[in-house]
Amino acid sequence: xTYHFDFAALLPxxxxxxxxxxxxxxxxxxxxxxxxxxxxxxxxxRADGSRGVKWLVAIYVEAIRNTPLxxxxxxxxxxxxxxxxxxxxxxxxVIALVVNVGAYTCEIVRAGIESVHKSxxxxxxxxxxxxxxxxxxxxxxPAIERVYPAITSQYVLLMLxxxxxxxxxxxxxxxxxxxxxxxxxxxxxxYIVTGVLYLLLSFVVRVCLWLFGLAVxxxxxxxxxxI
Amino acid sequence: xxxxxxxxxxxxxxxxxKVLDGVSFDVGRGEVAxxxxxxxxxxxxxxRCINALETIQQGTIDVCGHALHDAGLNRRALHLDVGIVFxxxxxxxxxxxxxxxxxxxxxxxxxxxxxxRELAREVLARVGMEAKAENYPEQLSGGQQQRVAIARxxxxxxxxxLFDEVTSALDPQLTGEVLRVMEDLARGGxxxxxxxxxxxxxxxxxxxxxxxxxxxxxxxxxGEMLDQPKTPELRNFVGGVSSDQASASV
Numbered sequence: 001x002t003y004h005f006d007f008a009a010l011l012p013x014x015x016x017x018x019x020x021x022x023x024x025x026x027x028x029x030x031x032x033x034x035x036x037x038x039x040x041x042x043x044x045x046r047a048d049g050s051r052g053v054k055w056l057v058a059i060y061v062e063a064i065r066n067t068p069l070x071x072x073x074x075x076x077x078x079x080x081x082x083x084x085x086x087x088x089x090x091x092x093x094v095i096a097l098v099v100n101v102g103a104y105t106c107e108i109v110r111a112g113i114e115s116v117h118k119s120x121x122x123x124x125x126x127x128x129x130x131x132x133x134x135x136x137x138x139x140x141x142p143a144i145e146r147v148y149p150a151i152t153s154q155y156v157l158l159m160l161x162x163x164x165x166x167x168x169x170x171x172x173x174x175x176x177x178x179x180x181x182x183x184x185x186x187x188x189x190x191y192i193v194t195g196v197l198y199l200l201l202s203f204v205v206r207v208c209l210w211l212f213g214l215a216v217x218x219x220x221x222x223x224x225x226x227i
Numbered sequence: 228x229x230x231x232x233x234x235x236x237x238x239x240x241x242x243x244x245k246v247l248d249g250v251s252f253d254v255g256r257g258e259v260a261x262x263x264x265x266x267x268x269x270x271x272x273x274x275r276c277i278n279a280l281e282t283i284q285q286g287t288i289d290v291c292g293h294a295l296h297d298a299g300l301n302r303r304a305l306h307l308d309v310g311i312v313f314x315x316x317x318x319x320x321x322x323x324x325x326x327x328x329x330x331x332x333x334x335x336x337x338x339x340x341x342x343x344r345e346l347a348r349e350v351l352a353r354v355g356m357e358a359k360a361e362n363y364p365e366q367l368s369g370g371q372q373q374r375v376a377i378a379r380x381x382x383x384x385x386x387x388x389l390f391d392e393v394t395s396a397l398d399p400q401l402t403g404e405v406l407r408v409m410e411d412l413a414r415g416g417x418x419x420x421x422x423x424x425x426x427x428x429x430x431x432x433x434x435x436x437x438x439x440x441x442x443x444x445x446x447x448x449x450g451e452m453l454d455q456p457k458t459p460e461l462r463n464f465v466g467g468v469s470s471d472q473a474s475a476s477v
Contacts (some may be wrong), residue, residue, distance in 0.1 A: 123317035126278060127331035128306040137330055142321045168274065219321050219363050 007189050013180045020176030021069035021197060027172055028159040028205070031097035035158065036093060036151075038098060039105020040144075044135065046106060047113045057106065064103035070164050072096050077168045093172070101158045108133030108150045145217045152209045155220070159205050160198060229255050230289070231387050231418045232277060237286035239272060246272045248442035254387075254435065259419045261433035263426070265464060270422045272409075274391050277420065278311050288339040290385050307335070310380030310395035311389040314396055316372040318364040318379070324351070325360040328379045329436075339410040354396070354408045357363070366384065370401030374408055426453060426465070438464065 021163075040068040064072065076099070077092040087095070116139050124134040144151070166175035173194060181190035214221050230253040239247040245473055246269045251454040254260045262270040275281045276288060279295050288295040291308040318327050326346040332338040338346065351357040356372040366371055373393055380388060390409065406428050413419055413432050423429055429436055431452040438446040439462045446452060456462040 036236065078332070119317045120319065121316055122280060123313065123319075125302070126306050126309075126311045127379070128303050128335040129331060130303070133334050137334065140321055142319075145321060217321075219323075223363060223365070 002113050003188070004104070005189060005192070006129065006186060007187045009184050009188055010180065010193060013184075016176050016180060017173070017193070020171065020173035024162055024201065025092070026160065027097060027162045027170070028084065028092050029097055031101055031158060031162070032155050032168060034094075034098045035101035036105055036155075038102035040078040040109050040200035043109035043113055044088065046137060047110050048135075050170070058075070061103045061106050064100055067158055069096070069161055070167060072100055073165055073168055089165070089168045089170045093162070093170040096136075097158060097162060097164065100161070101154065104154050105151065108147050108154060109144060111150075112145075113139060114149035115146055115150060116143050119183075145220065148213050152213075154205065157207050159201060163198075173201075197221070232278075232409055232420065233256075233258050233289045234273070235287045237273075237288060238285050239269075239276065239281065239283045241309045247444050249278070249286070250439075250442070250444055251286075251438055252435075252444055252447060254418065254420055256418055258435060259413045259417075259421070259433045260435040260437060261305055261429035262420065262437045263424070263429060263464070264439035264441060264445075268384070268439040270439045271391055273436050273439070274279070274311075274389050274420060278309055278389055279305055280452075284342055289334065293452045303335075307383065308386045309389065310383060310385035310387070311375050311391065312373070312393050314392040316369070316376045318372055318376055320364050322363075323360065323361050324356065324375050327364070328382045331379070331383055337341070347378075350381045351375070353381065353411070354378045355404075358368070366470065368401060369397045370404045373397065373401075373405045375446075377408055377412075378403060387418045390419065390423070392422050394423070394425060429453075440464075 040061065042057045045053045046061070049057070073093065074094045075085075077089065080087050080092060080095075120138055120142075121134055124138040129137065141158040163174035164170055165172060166178060168177055177194040179188050181187040184190065232254040232272070235251050237247050237250040238245075238340075243391050245428060248271070250273060251258075262273060264270045265425055266410055276283055276295070279300060283296060286296065292303060293300060293305045295305070295310070318324075319330070322330065325344065325347045328350060329340070329343040331342045332346060333340060340393070348357055348360065351360055352467075354431065356371060356374050356378060359367060359371060364375070367375065378392075393409075394405050397405065402425070406425065409419070409421070409428075410432055420432070421429075430453055434449065436448060436450065437444055438450055438461050440458075446458055446461050452461070456465055
């Protein structure tokens with residue numbers, strides 16, 4: 001059995017690939033920022049909120065972590081449409097990704113928050129810091145610093161998982177690949193190229209998050225502790 | 228009212244366990260009070276109650292004009308008047324020494340950063356730690372961390388300072404450097420309450436010694452009280468401590 005690879009057949013489509021990559025990058029970047037904010041707020045709620053808030057967050061987190069992302073994407077895309085609100089596929093994709101990664105982030109950050117010793121909070125309280133100031137200065141930074149490697153992995157996964165939104169025809173990299181392979185009948189080559197592009201994107205995301213960590217966690221940088 | 232701290236008939240229970248059983252004492256302005264006693268005698272709990280870190284079931288506590296037993300207590304105002312230093316230092320590990328000290332003045336008192344930095348240098352100089360301003364806590368010895376913790380409290384210019392077994396985690400040499408700082412503070416007129424196992428220090432620096440036993444103030448007096456204990460419990464305690472120290476130095 002011989003198969004003749006013909007990557008040249010894909011060359012005319014480089015603009016399509018580029019557009020797909022760009023949308024994947026946008027989807028991931030926006031979902032990363034919003035998902036992180038959502039997840040951190042939920043983590044605070046779950047660690048330190050009232051009983052009602054704790055329950056609400058727990059239900060949200062468990063519902064998301066125990067259902068497939070694809071189903072979540074469909075529920076949000078078709079659900080919003082059923083409610084009579086028109087959102088673009090891209091917008092629905094962002095919402096689904098934010099809701100999804102927010103739940104995972106919540107659990108990671110909560111672990112970080114719980115690792116901050118009670119005596120630290122007591123010391124801040126005794127210095128007169130308000131609850132908000134204590135969270136901001138004394139709890140969150142060390143907490144996130146501690147779980148940063150896990151957060152990094154989670155956001156690389158998010159970028160890769162954004163490929164699922166091709167199913168609601170958000171025009172990101174995988175959706176573009178689907179179209180190109182049906183045009184060219186070069187499925188194998190198309191997905192090899194797509195795979196390599198994702199690999200490069202993952203590398204870029206990791207480097208970005210690493211640089212971000214270096215910029216934010218000054219102590220790690222100064223003391224030379226790896227992140 | 229000249230008393231900075233005044234406890235009257237304070238009762239506290241953890242579940243069924245009676246920790247404080249009718250504790251009363253006063254500490255006046257500029258006075259240094261040392262609370263001594265065995266583990267479990269309630270001495271650390273008393274200190275924590277004075278800073279509203281524990282609630283009480285009965286009795287009254289007045290600290291710098293704040294009624295701690297009152298439901299409407301303004302904790303923040305209380306904490307501006309009272310500084311506390313803990314056994315485990317509790318420095319913020321992700322901040323430098325200087326940032327540890329600047330945090331509260333900047334965020335609680337809205338002191339401009341530049342002034343806060345000068346303030347930090349000033350209090351660090353008082354505890355002999357100005358050379359370590361840029362270091363992180365983990366780069367310091369226990370004694371140095373404790374001196375920074377004292378400086379961090381001083382930066383808020385408290386009217387009263389509490390010390391909760393601040394040298395218990397330190398070896399004798401490091402204990403010495405921390406005690407010297409505390410002695411300077413006492414000489415400078417700071418009102419202080421310390422829970423300590425350092426009998427020699429208590430005798431030398433404290434104007435009032437409070438011996439606690441089974442959640443009660445068992446005996447109160449000046450340094451001489453340790454030489455002529457009235458109660459067998461204090462005699463035992465003093466004897467036990469000095470023989471401990473004797474055996475430790477062999």
